[in-house]
Amino acid sequence: MSGNLRTVSQKVWDNHVVHEEPGAPALLYIDLHLVHEVTSPQAFQGLRDRGLKVRRPDLTVATTDHSIPTTDRSLPIVDPIAAKQVSQLEKNCAEFGVPCYGFHSEHQGIVHVIGPELGLTQPGMTVVCGDSHTATHGAFGALAFGIGTSEVENVLATQCLLQRPSKTFRVQVSGTLKPGLSSKDIILALIAQIGIGGGTGCVLEYAGPAIRSLDMEARMTICNMSIEAGARAGMIAPDDHTFNYLHGRPFAPKDAAWDAAVARWKQLPTDDGAKFDREVIIDADALEPMITWGTNPGMGVPISRPVPEPGSIADPLERDSVSKALAYMGLEGGKPILGHPVNVVFIGSCTNSRISDLRTAAAVLKGRKVNPTVRVMVVPGSMEVKRQAEAEGLDKIFRAAGCDWREPGCSMCIAMNGDQLQPGEYSVSTSNRNFEGRQGKGGRTFLASPLTAAATAITGVVTDVRTIL
Amino acid sequence: MKPFTPFKSTLVPLPINNIDTDQIIPARFLKTTSKEGLDKNLFCDWRYNADGSDNPDFILNTPRGRKAKILLAGDNFGCGSSREHAPWALTQFGFRAVISTSFADIFRGNALKNSLLPIIVPHDVHERLFALPEDAEIAVDLASQTIQLPDGQRIEFPIDSFSKTCLLEGIDELGWIMKKEPDIAAWESRRVQAFDTRSLQ
Numbered sequence: 011m012s013g014n015l016r017t018v019s020q021k022v023w024d025n026h027v028v029h030e031e032p033g034a035p036a037l038l039y040i041d042l043h044l045v046h047e048v049t050s051p052q053a054f055q056g057l058r059d060r061g062l063k064v065r066r067p068d069l070t071v072a073t074t075d076h077s078i079p080t081t082d083r084s085l086p087i088v089d090p091i092a093a094k095q096v097s098q099l100e101k102n103c104a105e106f107g108v109p110c111y112g113f114h115s116e117h118q119g120i121v122h123v124i125g126p127e128l129g130l131t132q133p134g135m136t137v138v139c140g141d142s143h144t145a146t147h148g149a150f151g152a153l154a155f156g157i158g159t160s161e162v163e164n165v166l167a168t169q170c171l172l173q174r175p176s177k178t179f180r181v182q183v184s185g186t187l188k189p190g191l192s193s194k195d196i197i198l199a200l201i202a203q204i205g206i207g208g209g210t211g212c213v214l215e216y217a218g219p220a221i222r223s224l225d226m227e228a229r230m231t232i233c234n235m236s237i238e239a240g241a242r243a244g245m246i247a248p249d250d251h252t253f254n255y256l257h258g259r260p261f262a263p264k265d266a267a268w269d270a271a272v273a274r275w276k277q278l279p280t281d282d283g284a285k286f287d288r289e290v291i292i293d294a295d296a297l298e299p300m301i302t303w304g305t306n307p308g309m310g311v312p313i314s315r316p317v318p319e320p321g322s323i324a325d326p327l328e329r330d331s332v333s334k335a336l337a338y339m340g341l342e343g344g345k346p347i348l349g350h351p352v353n354v355v356f357i358g359s360c361t362n363s364r365i366s367d368l369r370t371a372a373a374v375l376k377g378r379k380v381n382p383t384v385r386v387m388v389v390p391g392s393m394e395v396k397r398q399a400e401a402e403g404l405d406k407i408f409r410a411a412g413c414d415w416r417e418p419g420c421s422m423c424i425a426m427n428g429d430q431l432q433p434g435e436y437s438v439s440t441s442n443r444n445f446e447g448r449q450g451k452g453g454r455t456f457l458a459s460p461l462t463a464a465a466t467a468i469t470g471v472v473t474d475v476r477t478i479l
Numbered sequence: 480m481k482p483f484t485p486f487k488s489t490l491v492p493l494p495i496n497n498i499d500t501d502q503i504i505p506a507r508f509l510k511t512t513s514k515e516g517l518d519k520n521l522f523c524d525w526r527y528n529a530d531g532s533d534n535p536d537f538i539l540n541t542p543r544g545r546k547a548k549i550l551l552a553g554d555n556f557g558c559g560s561s562r563e564h565a566p567w568a569l570t571q572f573g574f575r576a577v578i579s580t581s582f583a584d585i586f587r588g589n590a591l592k593n594s595l596l597p598i599i600v601p602h603d604v605h606e607r608l609f610a611l612p613e614d615a616e617i618a619v620d621l622a623s624q625t626i627q628l629p630d631g632q633r634i635e636f637p638i639d640s641f642s643k644t645c646l647l648e649g650i651d652e653l654g655w656i657m658k659k660e661p662d663i664a665a666w667e668s669r670r671v672q673a674f675d676t677r678s679l680q
Contacts, residue, residue, distance in 0.1 A: 051513075170656055446501065
């Protein structure tokens, strides 16, 4: 990708091309490889079968997050299959020399929470993980994307991947978020607008004044869900927010190396006048809290609006998808979603489990009680987030309100660990996917922000947080 | 990887858009440390009733669904997670190709690495395929990048030349990358080292 004017993604790409030849994808170097228990065992076995080592254990970090319980850590993992998977990761890491923040580590957490909080994720890096929400790390101006297990094996063995450059797609967000809104509403609005395949083949770059005013954790929420628009990655050019967040973190550069790094990072933002293959504009001033009503993250509406009426949709397959989603969700077309009863509120996941998310939810719940009809789970994203929340007394606010304060992990976002909805149950969830059965077979998910989740926890029905602020 | 050879098969139609990886293989089956045995839970929540019995209305439980090697799916097949368990489950069940108007990026890459051919066709061809009779056979030929309809018409489909060669010759990507070792080593020698992840242990 040569040319004078480049986007941030093109700059990071250019800085990592190891080899190019006609008729083959580029060989791209990977700066940081994050590993977890679910998508890595077959890759480590592949290395063993071929007699290979991990080429760069010093650029690799593992943790357990997907299949672990979020209950008392002093207890063993009850599910024997999950226990085996977790111990297999720990064994693989020991055998191959990969640092592992395992089940009992003080640094354990959701892989996309610990990378940034440890300062591992840095501007201009290439970051991969066998997890589609790796897009999260793009908030730092890193080119970060999810890979399959074969590619996990490729990176373990060679620190490289065969990749083709993506198209560039700028999402310009103008205006300012109003009270009661958060970055989750921006990304849900974008996906509702462009659809869950709308970003296929693209790297999204989020830009504009509304993005610039967001802190790093709010930016991570946006980049995290880039994959829900089908995008390969999502990026935000680094700025002072980025540098201030990173400064002093365990793996961030120090002293003279810090100054040199910041000087390099300041070269990364997209050049003025660089061309994008596609562009959309979102007006933050016009947004209201968003909520999904259907069975993919693109099926979302402003919270005061009714769900779609299938009869008004011309395309037959599209009409079928809407009807099928409404039937699964037990909703009637054309009716409002506001006021719909829910059984569970889930505050957590790599989208919204960071300290600022918990502070936001706690501010709504402080001095209030959870509606007795609702089970509320608050799952911090990492041990570090949990320690910080407890130092600030957020756990006491949650517990006093009647929430369940749990140990870190992916939990009910992916429902692999026993944290799940029962068939037919409804949740308002701060996670990223509302696919059929995602939070438990037959479970029904409304995706929303931590503010909407906390407001719903109090009333027991889908609630516009602006009415209780 | 075995070389990808031409074949003929009837179709398994799943006329649903945006079939996500949680439907292809629900997350609760990803606790395995093996690649094997995933086929029995392919499309699990659509395929089985609450009591574990077969849902007779789901196509994979019909004679048509059991023998065909080509899945004909709605737009944007394979969206969602990066789990390679999705193509593993599909190939273990017997599928060798999926036809759609579009595929999610990660799924498409994972499929190609497992000899599962993602075939992209235009909307009009997609509609014609869905309208074919149950016993209609489609011929898939990767070398010519075509599918042949029962009336003899050949439809070309796109695939990048590298993936095509890898599939046809059974080349595995890791072996190919490892031949570039001198380039990787040279590149690494110029690289600015940011950290050593082992230093916090």
